[in-house]
Amino acid sequence: MSGFPALFYKEMLRFWKVVVQTVVAPVVTALLYLLIFSHVLEEHVEVFPGVSYTAFLVPGLVMMSMLQNAFSNSSSSLIQSKMQGNIVFVLLPPLSYLEFFLAYLGAAVIRGLVVGLGVWAVTLWFAPPQMPHPGWLLAFSLLSCGILGAVGIIAGIWAEKYDQLAAFQNFLILPLTFLSGVFYSIHSLPPFWQAVSHFNPVFYLIDGFRYAFVGQSDADPWLGLLVGGACFVAISAFTLALLKSGYKLRH
Amino acid sequence: MNPVSAIRVSGLMKRFRATQALDGVSLDIRPGEFFGLLGPNGAGKTTLISILAGLTRADAGTASVMGHDVVRDYRAARRALGVVPQELVYDPFFNVRETLAIQSGYYGLRHNDDWIDEVMHHLALAPHADKNTQSLSGGMKRRLLVAQALVHKPPVIVLDEPTAGVDVELRRSLWDFIAGLNREGHTILLTTHYLEEAEALCGRIAMLKHGRIVACDTTRRLLQHTNEHCAQLRVDAEALPAPWQARLQRDADGSLRFDFSDYAELENLLADLRGAGVRITELHLHEPDLEDVFTDIMQRA
Numbered sequence: 220m221s222g223f224p225a226l227f228y229k230e231m232l233r234f235w236k237v238v239v240q241t242v243v244a245p246v247v248t249a250l251l252y253l254l255i256f257s258h259v260l261e262e263h264v265e266v267f268p269g270v271s272y273t274a275f276l277v278p279g280l281v282m283m284s285m286l287q288n289a290f291s292n293s294s295s296s297l298i299q300s301k302m303q304g305n306i307v308f309v310l311l312p313p314l315s316y317l318e319f320f321l322a323y324l325g326a327a328v329i330r331g332l333v334v335g336l337g338v339w340a341v342t343l344w345f346a347p348p349q350m351p352h353p354g355w356l357l358a359f360s361l362l363s364c365g366i367l368g369a370v371g372i373i374a375g376i377w378a379e380k381y382d383q384l385a386a387f388q389n390f391l392i393l394p395l396t397f398l399s400g401v402f403y404s405i406h407s408l409p410p411f412w413q414a415v416s417h418f419n420p421v422f423y424l425i426d427g428f429r430y431a432f433v434g435q436s437d438a439d440p441w442l443g444l445l446v447g448g449a450c451f452v453a454i455s456a457f458t459l460a461l462l463k464s465g466y467k468l469r470h
Numbered sequence: 471m472n473p474v475s476a477i478r479v480s481g482l483m484k485r486f487r488a489t490q491a492l493d494g495v496s497l498d499i500r501p502g503e504f505f506g507l508l509g510p511n512g513a514g515k516t517t518l519i520s521i522l523a524g525l526t527r528a529d530a531g532t533a534s535v536m537g538h539d540v541v542r543d544y545r546a547a548r549r550a551l552g553v554v555p556q557e558l559v560y561d562p563f564f565n566v567r568e569t570l571a572i573q574s575g576y577y578g579l580r581h582n583d584d585w586i587d588e589v590m591h592h593l594a595l596a597p598h599a600d601k602n603t604q605s606l607s608g609g610m611k612r613r614l615l616v617a618q619a620l621v622h623k624p625p626v627i628v629l630d631e632p633t634a635g636v637d638v639e640l641r642r643s644l645w646d647f648i649a650g651l652n653r654e655g656h657t658i659l660l661t662t663h664y665l666e667e668a669e670a671l672c673g674r675i676a677m678l679k680h681g682r683i684v685a686c687d688t689t690r691r692l693l694q695h696t697n698e699h700c701a702q703l704r705v706d707a708e709a710l711p712a713p714w715q716a717r718l719q720r721d722a723d724g725s726l727r728f729d730f731s732d733y734a735e736l737e738n739l740l741a742d743l744r745g746a747g748v749r750i751t752e753l754h755l756h757e758p759d760l761e762d763v764f765t766d767i768m769q770r771a
């Protein structure tokens with residue numbers, strides 16, 4: 220593991236040097252969502268009994284920001300390095316594919332958590348802090364950032380141009396997060412879409428995360444943990460196999 | 471037992487769709503050699519280097535660095551190798567010092583500042599240590615690439631056209647530095663299109679064309695490959711001694727060109743001229759250089 224700390228540090232320094240773009244901007248975006256949706260819907264929607272819409276929305280927004288930023292960190296770092304050619308700096312040294320994976324994943328998780336914390340901090344103005352289950356909070360945030368960080372590595376390796384990465388983001392990541400109960404409970408959906416949502420792993424991540432905040436959820440958080448854990452293991456194994464094969468990185 | 475080769479490749483084949491980039495290349499470079507790899511554009515030099523560095527995988531054949539197979543024992547092979555890539559690449563997020571410290575870290579070196587300072591000094595990067603890599607000139611970026619390849623003091627250093635775009639003075643100091651490393655025992659593999667550089671520096675040279683090695687020998691023997699010498703002279707007389715009239719060609723500027731392969735011929739010419747009372751006002755000898763040899767070998771191959 221001799222080269223891992225340096226690669227991890229480089230990935231951290233990379234996003235920290237442009238912190239306005241990588242942390243502040245997503246926090247502002249989430250704040251805008253909160254202002255608009257809670258303003259429009261606060262009076263009309265009560266998803267769980269006794270839980271205001273704003274209190275329902277906050278964990279969804281925090282989670283959505285974490286997911287998108289964890290994905291964005293690993294994927295954009297990799298595609299930029301590939302496009303600029305400086306990916307050779309990490310391909311020439313004796314870094315193992317496990318070190319490579321852990322460094323990109325670790326930085327993606329940290330970026331996701333930092334953004335999530337930022338979003339949560341600004342929402343404290345709007346919804347009084349409550350946290351009945353901090354253990355679930357930790358479990359679901361780590362798991363979610365880990366999954367999306369790994370998916371970001373896959374996307375960054377696969378994409379050859381920025382527009383391919385954008386397509387990945389727009390047609391996969393965005394629908395999966397939007398259609399998984401950030402803004403609504405899936406119980407408000409028609410039965411068909413409710414059933415479909417149960418096949419979306421991101422739904423379990425957001426649902427379980429919300430459970431940590433409001434103590435109520437659509438699905439059992441243990442089931443969410445199981446689904447999330449299985450996803451993480453499967454995606455990580457796939458990413459490691461991809462890295463080991465040298466796919467698109469070593470001709 | 472054979473001493474371990476610094477670089478050993480055998481039967482390397484690599485195909486990119488329609489192009490056979492390498493077509494059975496074998497080379498054995500001993501520790502401490504200064505070895506030149508020459509060839510026209512597209513000959514396969516960079517492909518060969520990429521295989522050594524693990525950036526490309528060969529279709530067939532094997533490659534090793536300091537006895538470590540570049541696929542099976544990739545970590546040891548990469549630790550022993552420093553590569554200056556041909557493409558001018560840099561990471562715009564970092565400054566020069568950060569770039570070098572991070573690159574050291576990839577090799578597990580945490581406290582490498584003394585060596586980083588020394589490398590920056592020799593490559594005239596010290597005044598730019600805190601500049602963002604994006605704001606460096608092309609030649610400075612190239613020197614940073616050289617520095618990055620040297621952070622872990624690799625026993626084998628591969629330079630893929632390291633002097634492209636580097637000015638004369640810095641090119642000289644770069645070569646002094648590299649030659650110094652070579653004297654300390656580092657093996658150097660160099661590709662360049664500046665043949666006078668290769669001639670001055672390399673002990674041995676391989677020439678590559680269409681993915682095949684068409685010549686591989688010591689620089690000295692390669693230079694003896696052609697014995698076509700040429701003398702350029704001016705004389706104060708219009709008429710030359712009869713037997714020589716056909717052998718000397720008159721150039722546009724009025725000087726005479728004499729091609730010969732044996733110095734005895736030149737001696738005979740000079741003696742006959744003196745005998746005929748013709749006085750020589752100017753004489754230049756042109757020895758064959760690597761460029762002549764290279765051109766000749768490439769045409770024949």
Ligand SMILES: Nc1ncnc2c1ncn2[C@@H]1O[C@H](COP(=O)(O)OP(=O)(O)OP(=O)(O)O)[C@@H](O)[C@H]1O
Pocket residue numbers: 470486487489490491509510511512513514515516517518556
């Ligand atoms: N990634 C690639 N995809 C397709 N073809 C490639 C690739 N890399 C190299 N080639 C082809 O392989 C051949 C050898 O290329 P290579 O870069 O090794 O040449 P070179 O000797 O380094 O040339 P130069 O002096 O121009 O650097 C060329 O015909 C090139 O077009």
Ligand SMILES: [Mg+2]
Pocket residue numbers: 515516517556630
């Ligand atoms: Mg080349």
